[in-house]
Structure formats: C-alpha cells, structure tokens
Amino acid sequence: MRLLKLAQIAxxxxxxxxxxxxxxxxxxxxxxxxxxxxxxxxxxxxxxxxIGFSAVDSQGHWRGLDVDVCRAxxxxxxxDPNKVKYVPVNAEQRFTALQSGEVxxxxxxxxxTLTRDASLGLxxxxxxxxxGQGFLVPKKLKLRSAAQLRNAEICxxxxxxxxxxxxxxxxxxxxxxxxxxxxxxxxSIRAFFSGRxxxxxxxxxxxxxxxxxxxxxxDDYQILPELISKEPLGPVVRRGxxxxxxxxKWVVFALIDAEEYGVTQGxxxxxxxxxxxxxRRLLGSTGDxxxxxxxxxxxxxxxxxxVGNYGEIFRRNVGADSxxxxxxxxxxxxxxxxxxxxxxxx
Amino acid sequence: MPGPLSGRRLRSFVVQGVVAVGLALxxxxxxxxxxxxxxxxxxxxxxxxLLEPAxxxxxxxxxxxxxxxxxxxxxxxxxxxxLRVALPAIVVSTVLGTLIGLGRLSPNLLLRGLCKAYVETxxxxxxxxxxxxxxxxxxxxxxxxxxxxxxxxxxxxSKSGLAVPWxxxxxxxxxxxxxxxxxxxxxxxxxxxxxxxxLGLSLYTAAYVAETxxxxxxxxxxxxxxxALALGMSRVQSFRRVLxxxxxRSIIPxxxxxxxxxxxxxxxxxxxxxxxxVSIADTTLNQTGRAAECIAVIMAVYLIVxxxxxxxxxxxxxxxxxxxxxx
Numbered sequence: 001m002r003l004l005k006l007a008q009i010a011x012x013x014x015x016x017x018x019x020x021x022x023x024x025x026x027x028x029x030x031x032x033x034x035x036x037x038x039x040x041x042x043x044x045x046x047x048x049x050x051i052g053f054s055a056v057d058s059q060g061h062w063r064g065l066d067v068d069v070c071r072a073x074x075x076x077x078x079x080d081p082n083k084v085k086y087v088p089v090n091a092e093q094r095f096t097a098l099q100s101g102e103v104x105x106x107x108x109x110x111x112x113t114l115t116r117d118a119s120l121g122l123x124x125x126x127x128x129x130x131x132g133q134g135f136l137v138p139k140k141l142k143l144r145s146a147a148q149l150r151n152a153e154i155c156x157x158x159x160x161x162x163x164x165x166x167x168x169x170x171x172x173x174x175x176x177x178x179x180x181x182x183x184x185x186x187x188s189i190r191a192f193f194s195g196r197x198x199x200x201x202x203x204x205x206x207x208x209x210x211x212x213x214x215x216x217x218x219d220d221y222q223i224l225p226e227l228i229s230k231e232p233l234g235p236v237v238r239r240g241x242x243x244x245x246x247x248x249k250w251v252v253f254a255l256i257d258a259e260e261y262g263v264t265q266g267x268x269x270x271x272x273x274x275x276x277x278x279x280r281r282l283l284g285s286t287g288d289x290x291x292x293x294x295x296x297x298x299x300x301x302x303x304x305x306x307v308g309n310y311g312e313i314f315r316r317n318v319g320a321d322s323x324x325x326x327x328x329x330x331x332x333x334x335x336x337x338x339x340x341x342x343x344x345x346x
Numbered sequence: 347m348p349g350p351l352s353g354r355r356l357r358s359f360v361v362q363g364v365v366a367v368g369l370a371l372x373x374x375x376x377x378x379x380x381x382x383x384x385x386x387x388x389x390x391x392x393x394x395x396l397l398e399p400a401x402x403x404x405x406x407x408x409x410x411x412x413x414x415x416x417x418x419x420x421x422x423x424x425x426x427x428x429l430r431v432a433l434p435a436i437v438v439s440t441v442l443g444t445l446i447g448l449g450r451l452s453p454n455l456l457l458r459g460l461c462k463a464y465v466e467t468x469x470x471x472x473x474x475x476x477x478x479x480x481x482x483x484x485x486x487x488x489x490x491x492x493x494x495x496x497x498x499x500x501x502x503x504s505k506s507g508l509a510v511p512w513x514x515x516x517x518x519x520x521x522x523x524x525x526x527x528x529x530x531x532x533x534x535x536x537x538x539x540x541x542x543x544x545l546g547l548s549l550y551t552a553a554y555v556a557e558t559x560x561x562x563x564x565x566x567x568x569x570x571x572x573x574a575l576a577l578g579m580s581r582v583q584s585f586r587r588v589l590x591x592x593x594x595r596s597i598i599p600x601x602x603x604x605x606x607x608x609x610x611x612x613x614x615x616x617x618x619x620x621x622x623x624v625s626i627a628d629t630t631l632n633q634t635g636r637a638a639e640c641i642a643v644i645m646a647v648y649l650i651v652x653x654x655x656x657x658x659x660x661x662x663x664x665x666x667x668x669x670x671x672x673x
Contacts, residue, residue, distance in 0.1 A: 158632065161633075194486055195505050
C-alpha cells in the first residue's frame with residue numbers, strides 16, 4: 001500500500017513546493033532605502049578578496065576602496081559607517097546576488113559595460129576607479145610591448161571582461177595568442193609564476209599587487225606599458241529604484257567634490273564654517289542638499305567624516321599609503337589632469 | 347481474473363498520472379515565475395544570445411574556433427573538450443581499476459597491500475586537491491617553454507605541453523611544431539592542463555572501479571569456483587567461465603555510476619585551466635550575464651550525456667546477461 005500513501009502525500013508535496021516558490025513570485029515591493037532603514041543595515045556585495053579594493057585585513061575587518069564606498073553610503077543613510085554587512089560574491093554570483101535582492105549595492109570592482117548596464121536589470125551609478133587591462137611578463141623574455149606576445153600563452157582568471165579584451169586586442173593586432181583560463185585566482189597566479197604562461201593579464205591595479213606580493217622576486221617581472229582596455233569600475237544598483245540609484249551616485253559625487261574643495265576627514269567639522277558657498281552647500285551649512293535625496297542635511301559631511309574624501313580613500317587603500325603604491329593617473333581630479341569629475345552639489 | 351483497468355492497476359495508473367501531472371505543473375510554475383520575475387526586473391532572457399559571436403578565444407580545441415564564432419559553437423567546442431578527456435579517462439580508469447581490484451584479491455600479500463594502499467589513498471583525498479597537485483607537479487617538472495626539450499625531431503616537451511606534428515589545416519600536409527620566440531608553435535599539443543586532468547581523473551576513478559570489481563568478484567559464492575575447480579577446470583578457466591560472468595552482472599551497474607561521475611567530474615577542469623564545457627559556459631555567463639540560461643544549458647547537456655551513457659550501459663548489461671546465461 002506504499003503507492004496509496006504516496007497518493008496521499010503527493011498533493012501535500014505539491015502544495016509545499018508551491019509555497020516554497022511563493023517568495024519567488026512576490027513582486028519586488030518596497031523601496032531599497034526604506035528596507036535599509038528598517039533593517040538598520042546596508043548590505044553590500046564585495047569581492048571575495050582583492051587587496052586595496054575589498055579584502056579582509058588581519059583583524060577581520062573589511063578594507064579597501066570599494067569597502068569605503070559602502071561605509072560612506074552607510075554613514076550618509078544610516079548615520080553610522082559600521083552598519084554594513086559585507087557579502088563576498090564571486091564574479092559569477094555578483095549580478096544574480098544584486099538582481100535577487102540579496103545585496104542592496106554591488107561595490108565590487110565591476111566594469112561598466114553596455115550589456116551589463118542595459119540588459120541585466122542593473123544600473124551603474126558612478127565611476128570610483130578608472131582601470132585598464134595590462135600584462136605582467138617575466139623580464140627574461142625581454143619583451144617591450146604587448147604586440148610581441150605572438151603565439152604566447154597567457155594565463156587569465158575567468159569571470160571578468162578580461163578574456164574578451166584579450167581576444168579583441170590581439171585580433172585587432174593580427175596576433176595569435178592562447179588563453180589559459182582558470183576559475184580560481186590563486187591557481188592562475190601559481191600557474192603563471194611556475195612558468196606555464198609567458199604572460200599574465202588582468203586589470204593594471206591588480207597586476208601591481210600581484211607583482212609586489214605574489215612574485216618571489218618582484219624584480220624578475222615587469223608590467224608592459226600598454227593598457228588594452230577601458231575598465232571603469234563603480235558601484236551598481238538594481239534597476240527600478242531611482243531614489244536609491246540617485247543616493248548612491250551622489251554619495252560618490254560628494255566624496256569627489258570634497259577632494260576638489262579640500263574638505264578632508266580631519267577638517268570636515270571646521271569646514272562647515274567655511275565662507276566658500278560650494279563647501280557650505282556640500283556640508284549642509286547653507287541650504288539642504290539632503291532633502292531632494294530623502295536624507296538629512298549632514299549626509300555628505302558624515303560620509304566624508306567617516307572615510308575621508310576620494311583622494312584620502314585612494315591614498316589609504318591603493319595609493320602612496322598602501323602596499324600597492326598606485327599612481328593617481330586617470331584617477332586624479334580633473335583639475336590635476338585626471339578624469340575624476342563630479343557634478344556640482346547645488 | 348481482474349480486468350485491465352480494475353482495482354490495483356487502476357489505482358496505480360491514477361496515482362502515477364497525478365504525480366506526473368503534479369511534477370509537470372511544478373516545473374511549469376518554476377519556469378513561469380522565474381521568467382516573470384526576470385521580466386519584471388528588466389532582465390533580458392531567452393536563448394537568442396547563443397547565436398551571437400562569442401567574443402572570447404579558447405586555448406585548446408580539436409575543432410577550429412575563432413572569437414567571431416557563435417556562443418553555441420563555443421559550447422560545442424567545450425563539450426568536445428569534455429568528452430576528449432572523459433572518454434580516454436573512462437578507458438584508463440576501467441583497465442587500471444580492474445587490475446587493482448584483482449590485485450586486492452591476490453594471494454600475494456605485498457601486491458594486496460599495495461593495491462589496498464592505492465585505493466585508500468586515492469579515494470580519501472578530494473579530487474580537486476589531487477588535480478591541483480598533479481597540475482603543479484606536471485608544470486613544475488617540465489622544461490620552460492622557451493627552452494623546450496626536443497625528444498625526437500619535431501616532437502617537443504615543455505611547460506606548454508607535448509607538441510607533436512599534426513595535419514595542416516591550410517593545404518599543407520603536415521603542420522610541424524617548431525621552437526618559436528616564446529613557446530613551441532605549430533602542430534598539435536597535449537597541454538599540461540589536459541594531461542593533469544586525464545591523469546588525475548583516471549587515477550581517482552580507478553580506486554572506485556577497483557572496489558567495484560573486488561566487491562563484484564567477492565559477491566560470487568565461493569562454492570561456485572570450488573565447484574568449477576572440482577569439475578577439473580583450471581583456475582583461469584574457472585575465473586573466465588564461472589566467476590567473471592556472474593561477477594559482471596553485479597559490477598556493471600555500479601561501474602556505470604563511476605563512468606557517469608567521472609564525466610561530471612571533468613567540470614573540475616575550471617580549477618586547472620582546461621577549457622571544458624563548464625569553463626566555457628562560465629565565461630559565456632560572464633560576458634552575457636545570462637546566468638539562468640547558461641546553467642540550464644550545462645544541466646541539459648550533462649543530462650543528455652549521462653542518459654546516453656546510462657543507455658549504453660544498459661545495453662551492455664543486457665548483453666552480458668545473455669552471455670552469462672549461455673550454456
């Protein structure tokens with residue numbers, strides 16, 4: 001009579017399964033900002049470990065440029081930069097995590113491309129780092145440019161725009177190369193340093209780190225001069241919540257504007273009394289720039305007070321004060337020959 | 347005598363029908379809600395992207411592939427790469443596993459001990475670790491690509507793999523490997539990724555095959571071989587005519603499972619840089635962001651491959667069944 005029992009259970013099983021599916025079926029109700037306030041916590045999708053951008057330090061704290069963006073937003077929205085829950089997502093999971101509502105924000109060295117912006121139900125907010133893809137090669141190969149990598153085998157980690165850039169660049173050059181694609185970062189690095197590939201390719205910011213930290217003798221390796229792609233990185237939000245999209249975008253802008261006006265983590269309180277109208281508007285001394293965003297007037301002052309201005313964030317995480325020692329380059333302010341330019345707060 | 351649709355039979359038909367309809371409904375709901383939710387969140391869906399240009403290159407493939415070829419073709423190349431490892435690994439692991447399984451039944455203590463040690467070691471270390479270990483051993487041992495070792499003329503061994511002459515694709519009869527500036531070029535290469543994967547999968551699966559073979563042979567009652575010997579058969583004859591036919595019946599079904607898991611384990615290739623189906627689908631997923639579709643494709647392909655393997659094995663089982671009943 002086992003079959004009969006199954007017949008009794010089957011409808012219940014079906015009902016249970018439908019119940020399980022219900023959360024799936026529910027419309028994505030509620031605004032992101034309300035949810036964050038209700039929860040008292042910002043949920044930030046970060047990388048599983050890219051030093052300088054988002055990685056756990058020896059004390060177990062998340063650190064990095066992408067992490068500081070999350071902290072600045074939490075400071076602006078929740079008045080506390082520590083009210084952030086970091087969810088490490090790998091390259092394959094990241095968009096799904098954001099689409100499904102698991103994270104409020106993806107601040108995870110993600111390149112802004114048309115397909116990602118227009119067809120995944122996501123929106124890129126602003127650019128926090130201008131990166132480009134480069135090559136790390138052993139010096140003993142005596143290479144001067146990437147064009148000399150004819151027939152080379154190139155180690156690369158999957159799950160990024162890297163593979164496509166590689167193919168595009170060498171196709172345009174009429175040069176044939178063989179990618180050796182690894183899912184895991186450690187394995188790809190290990191294979192390159194064991195001599196399996198003649199070059200390693202990824203974003204230039206990461207190459208500097210790999211050369212200085214992963215190579216046994218950093219001096220045996222060099223980074224080729226060419227950057228073969230544009231990799232604008234920045235925070236991403238779900239499409240369909242314009243208010244939240246605007247808040248994330250303007251917190252980033254405020255950090256950049258603060259650098260331009262010379263507002264730092266140290267002087268943000270005293271700067272509130274500045275006579276410069278642009279600074280007064282930014283810090284909420286004149287007018288209420290928070291109101292149109294649904295925030296209070298101190299939002300930007302709190303963000304800068306929590307993590308510093310963009311220049312300070314850069315310097316601490318990837319620049320001169322960090323092990324990476326990256327030059328500002330394209331990431332300098334527009335007033336200093338770089339691309340960092342934020343619309344005015346008024 | 348009960349009619350065709352009376353009592354128990356009728357009830358069982360109804361129950362099966364209800365379960366089948368319920369299952370279909372469940373699948374439909376899953377599909378419907380996923381599609382509806384994706385639509386609502388502005389996520390494009392559908393399988394049209396399969397026909398768009400892939401945009402990435404594939405490191406090694408027996409089939410011609412260019413980044414301008416379609417995503418679909420890239421996935422086909424991935425499947426061929428998967429089978430290119432799986433099929434030889436199935437043969438090697440079955441042969442090796444059978445020998446080790448027989449070794450475990452050997453009266454020789456040393457041989458028995460060695461075979462037991464092999465099985466226990468290989469089967470108790472995670473396959474992923476074994477693959478990484480083999481891969482790094484292989485790449486560390488081989489000479490640098492710039493200083494490839496010429497074993498015989500036009501056969502080179504280096505960190506780029508074993509390069510051998512192969513058919514030329516543009517008119518030339520033979521494509522001979524030569525030392526290039528950076529690495530050996532031309533010909534066909536068995537890469538370290540391929541070799542490590544083949545080695546790792548074969549050795550790992552052989553441990554399981556050995557246990558299956560041992561258990562299968564031990565499942566035949568001792569009286570059978572005793573009787574065969576009493577009838578005047580030699581040890582070899584009794585093994586071939588009496589033990590093996592009976593043992594095979596209990597060996598083949600679990601052996602099929604081993605072959606199936608070996609094929610699925612090829613997906614660990616992503617860890618050591620071999621472009622199998624999953625690796626290529628992963629890359630596609632990243633370029634296009636079509637997570638649900640790419641996963642569906644991988645699942646469908648593995649399902650088809652596994653069903654074909656299972657079908658072939660059932661056919662084999664039926665044949666051995668007949669063989670066993672042969673007078």
